[in-house]
Amino acid sequence: MAQFFKAKATSSKGKNLELTIESIDHQGRGVAKHQGKVCFVDGALAGECVKAQIQQEKAKLIIAKTVKVMTPSEQRTAAFCQDYQRCGGCQLQHLGHEYQLEHKHKALDALFSKFSKVTDLPWQLPIESEPTNYRRAARIACIFDTASRQLKLGFRGSKSKQIVEIQRCEVLTQPFTDIFSRLTEALNKHKAYSSISHIQLCDADNGQYVLLRHTKKIEQKYKDELENTLHGYQLLWDDGSENLVYRQLPSYQVGKLNFEFKLDNFVQVNRVVNENMLLQAFNWLDLSAQDRVLDLFCGIGNFSLLMAKQANEVIGVEGSQSSVAMAKQNAHTNQLNNVQFYCFDLTQQLAQANWFEASLNVLLLDPSRTGAYDILKQLPLTQFKKVLYVSCDPVTLARDSALLIEAGFELDKIGLMNMFPHTGHIETMALFQRR
Numbered sequence: 001m002a003q004f005f006k007a008k009a010t011s012s013k014g015k016n017l018e019l020t021i022e023s024i025d026h027q028g029r030g031v032a033k034h035q036g037k038v039c040f041v042d043g044a045l046a047g048e049c050v051k052a053q054i055q056q057e058k059a060k061l062i063i064a065k066t067v068k069v070m071t072p073s074e075q076r077t078a079a080f081c082q083d084y085q086r087c088g089g090c091q092l093q094h095l096g097h098e099y100q101l102e103h104k105h106k107a108l109d110a111l112f113s114k115f116s117k118v119t120d121l122p123w124q125l126p127i128e129s130e131p132t133n134y135r136r137a138a139r140i141a142c143i144f145d146t147a148s149r150q151l152k153l154g155f156r157g158s159k160s161k162q163i164v165e166i167q168r169c170e171v172l173t174q175p176f177t178d179i180f181s182r183l184t185e186a187l188n189k190h191k192a193y194s195s196i197s198h199i200q201l202c203d204a205d206n207g208q209y210v211l212l213r214h215t216k217k218i219e220q221k222y223k224d225e226l227e228n229t230l231h232g233y234q235l236l237w238d239d240g241s242e243n244l245v246y247r248q249l250p251s252y253q254v255g256k257l258n259f260e261f262k263l264d265n266f267v268q269v270n271r272v273v274n275e276n277m278l279l280q281a282f283n284w285l286d287l288s289a290q291d292r293v294l295d296l297f298c299g300i301g302n303f304s305l306l307m308a309k310q311a312n313e314v315i316g317v318e319g320s321q322s323s324v325a326m327a328k329q330n331a332h333t334n335q336l337n338n339v340q341f342y343c344f345d346l347t348q349q350l351a352q353a354n355w356f357e358a359s360l361n362v363l364l365l366d367p368s369r370t371g372a373y374d375i376l377k378q379l380p381l382t383q384f385k386k387v388l389y390v391s392c393d394p395v396t397l398a399r400d401s402a403l404l405i406e407a408g409f410e411l412d413k414i415g416l417m418n419m420f421p422h423t424g425h426i427e428t429m430a431l432f433q434r435r
């Protein structure tokens with residue numbers, strides 16, 4: 001066989017480029033062009049000239065990170081967190097808080113125009129958040145470093161599995177802002193704690209919970225010692241061998257509704273935004289006493305219970321058995337008997353669903369980032385007069401919206417919810433009405 005000369009591919013990784021940033025994409029990265037390739041640049045803002053280091057180069061694109069801002073945008077601000085450059089939690093602290101929603105608006109406009117050819121979106125006022133101390137739940141990663149014989153605590157680094165040790169986190173609610181240094185000191189007093197692999201924090205309305213996941217047995221005296229050191233926090237020890245026993249389940253309240261949950265259930269992390277989101281959903285849907293609501297991806301019944309106050313009936317569907325159990329319990333303790341919950345994987349065939357009924361006339365969806373395409377393409381959409389789509393991913397929202405528009409719906413209202421300030425996450429509520 002003929003042998004042709006093929007030059008060795010030289011790696012461009014680590015090389016610096018000077019780039020002029022044209023826009024920011026839906027993940028908060030600067031977008032520029034270089035020799036016919038699209039460059040996505042972490043830490044760069046529209047209008048800026050930056051020096052960027054190449055992380056990865058492919059046939060049509062370059063991934064890079066800003067190493068020097070030569071001409072800063074007037075929207076640029078100093079990050080308030082000293083670990084911002086290393087930690088993977090926030091991506092947009094360099095963009096002034098007041099400009100972050102403007103950027104998210106533009107990103108959604110572009111995605112809707114691309115996927116569903118809808119322009120001039122019917123934007124409503126956004127749901128705002130406090131810029132700091134908004135996050136009531138988080139997961140801390142832990143690793144025992146054999147070289148220093150220390151347990152290290154922190155968040156995963158941006159685009160890596162490395163743990164970034166941090167002292168404080170200003171986006172966590174007040175009781176947890178400085179928990180890192182306190183935990184690091186306490187957990188390094190005894191080797192007994194060295195098998196702790198992660199720690200879950202939850203600032204519930206009825207107490208602050210700290211769940212410690214460990215792989216080896218920890219003697220009771222060491223558990224008691226930590227409990228005394230972290231006085232005021234409710235500690236839970238989880239070695240994965242049996243169901244956790246809660247002295248009292250964590251809970252949050254919205255109006256007169258009380259929601260109990262377990263730490264492995266999904267709960268919305270921004271308390272204030274969640275309350276305003278539920279209220280907005282209630283107002284936008286404007287349900288009548290005849291309406292029968294299908295709430296897909298319902299979790300512990302966050303939306304379902306409020307909707308049940310107004311509607312004739314609500315059917316909630318969720319894939320996590322544990323969340324469904326809590327949703328049923330929450331309906332019972334809130335004395336709502338017109339809401340039923342079912343456990344079902346919504347990527348599966350609708351023909352196997354025992355919860356679907358032709359008389360359901362309002363659809364509410366709140367899927368995870370992968371969106372709701374699988375179930376939406378199977379549902380007989382013509383039976384619904386309204387669809388309320390709560391989204392945590394703008395790309396899947398725009399894609400799924402195209403399907404709804406094609407099925408005869410019109411986008412009536414759309415609004416951002418600033419659930420995670422300073423991050424690239426875009427949370428949106430969209431109301432579709434049948435044309």
Ligand SMILES: C[S@@+](CC[C@H](N)C(=O)[O-])C[C@H]1O[C@@H](n2cnc3c(N)ncnc32)[C@H](O)[C@@H]1O
Nearest residue numbers: 266297298299302318319345346347366367368
């Ligand atoms: C964004 S959360 C929303 C939960 C709830 N609506 C709330 O406001 O708290 C998405 C929910 O969808 C559930 N989920 C994810 N994939 C699913 C699937 N394939 N089938 C059913 N439920 C799923 C998750 O367990 C989670 O509870």
